[in-house]
Amino acid sequence: MTQTPVLPAGGVALDDAPRETPTAQRPWVCLVWDDPVNTMTYVTYVFASYFGYPKAKAERLMLRVHTTGKAAVAAGSREEMETHVTAMHGYGLWSTMEPGE
Amino acid sequence: MKRREVIRLVLRDQEPRVLTALVTELQLLVAAPPEADDPLENWAMEATAAPVDHDDPVITRLFPPAYSEPDLDAEYRRLTETGLRRAKDADARVVAGDIAAMGMAPFVAIPLDHVAPWLRTLNALRLALAMRLEVATADDAEALEKVGPDDPRADTVQVYHWLGYLLEMLLSAAEV
Numbered sequence: 478m479t480q481t482p483v484l485p486a487g488g489v490a491l492d493d494a495p496r497e498t499p500t501a502q503r504p505w506v507c508l509v510w511d512d513p514v515n516t517m518t519y520v521t522y523v524f525a526s527y528f529g530y531p532k533a534k535a536e537r538l539m540l541r542v543h544t545t546g547k548a549a550v551a552a553g554s555r556e557e558m559e560t561h562v563t564a565m566h567g568y569g570l571w572s573t574m575e576p577g578e
Numbered sequence: 579m580k581r582r583e584v585i586r587l588v589l590r591d592q593e594p595r596v597l598t599a600l601v602t603e604l605q606l607l608v609a610a611p612p613e614a615d616d617p618l619e620n621w622a623m624e625a626t627a628a629p630v631d632h633d634d635p636v637i638t639r640l641f642p643p644a645y646s647e648p649d650l651d652a653e654y655r656r657l658t659e660t661g662l663r664r665a666k667d668a669d670a671r672v673v674a675g676d677i678a679a680m681g682m683a684p685f686v687a688i689p690l691d692h693v694a695p696w697l698r699t700l701n702a703l704r705l706a707l708a709m710r711l712e713v714a715t716a717d718d719a720e721a722l723e724k725v726g727p728d729d730p731r732a733d734t735v736q737v738y739h740w741l742g743y744l745l746e747m748l749l750s751a752a753e754v
Contacts, residue, residue, distance in 0.1 A: 513719040514708040516742065518749050519701055526694065562644045563658045567665050569701045571642055 504577040505558040506549040511542050512571045523568045524550060528561075552577055585693065585751045586685040587744065594677050594686070596737065600703050601670045601677075607636065607706070610667035611660060624660045636709040640666070640702060666702060669695035693752045700745045707738045 509520070517539055524535035528551065541548035550572075551561050558574045565572030589597065611627035614620045630637045641659060645651040672695040680686050688696055711734060713719050725735045 513713055513716045514705055515701065516745065519697065519745060522697065522749055559644065559654065559658070562654075563662060566640075566642060566644070566658075566662055568698055569640065569705050571639075573642075573644055573646065575646065 504552050505555045505574050506577045507551040507558045507561040507565070508547050508573050508575065509538075509542050509550050509565060510547045510571040510573070511545075515570060517543060520570065523565070523570060527564055527568065549577075583690060585688045585690070585748065587688055587748060587751070588685045589677070589680065590684050593740075594680055598674055598677050600737070600741075601674050601699060604699070604702060604706065605667055605670045605674075608640065608663045608666045608670075610663040613664060627660065630659070630663065636706045639705050639709050666698070669699045669702075672696070673699045688748070690752070693748065696748055697745065697752075700741055700748070704738060704741045704745065707734055707741070710734065711738065 520542065521532070521535045521539045524530050524538050525532055528535075530538070538548050538550055550565075551558065555574075562572045562574050607630075609628065609630065611623050614623060630641060632638055632641070641655070641662060643651045644654045644658075672692050676686050676688055676692060676696075708719070711718075711722065711731060713722065722735050722738065725731055729735075
């Protein structure tokens with residue numbers, strides 16, 4: 478069903494108004510970077526045990542880190558990603574966070 | 579099938595002593611502020627605790643930046659660093675405690691709920707030694723394989739490889 482936007486006196490469609498506050502809503506991502514010391518088995522273990530990812534997914538993410546240099550391992554609110562990055566630092570992984578696309 | 583409640587990791591001769599010394603060194607490095615039961619007293623101790631030395635590459639590797647923007651990262655560090663220092667110290671204490679409980683046994687008994695602190699600590703020690711050995715790239719790491727017995731780094735390299743071996747043994751024993 479198509480709705481015709483309501484046009485106020487100024488002629489701007491209400492649908493054009495920004496929804497909520499985009500900066501607060503924008504998801505963040507937790508990145509893990511490749512490094513020459515952490516072993517592949519250890520990184521897989523961290524992804525599986527901390528995030529609870531199935532082994533296949535944990536291995537896929539580990540290989541992405543290893544072959545492309547980094548991987549986004551989680552996405553969500555800034556607060557959630559800070560918690561994840563801190564946990565990654567606790568495990569000795571090289572992790573950063575940035576706003577998602 | 580019943581899961582084993584304890585994992586036995588073989589540590590012989592000088593190995594328990596060497597590992598304990600490394601763990602103690604790690605605890606001195608992270609220098610976690612003491613923790614009090616009273617939150618206000620706790621806050622005061624955190625506020626007056628000496629900061630870790632971020633000019634030390636080992637510290638930078640153990641406490642890396644979370645944000646590329648310096649202001650955001652300073653705020654992140656202010657909020658999280660004390661907790662991280664205490665967490666690494668608590669992990670190290672678990673490891674030291676299990677080694678101290680070995681007695682005359684040729685192995686250390688690691689309860690399953692101690693596996694994560696053990697893995698994190700063994701990994702932190704590898705990272706610290708790698709920084710001391712100036713391993714920055716995969717080529718650097720590979721070059722360690724060619725360090726001969728006459729090289730001044732030989733002992734450190736040997737300990738680095740041994741820690742990697744213990745880490746892999748524990749990972750496969752825990753079947754995680």
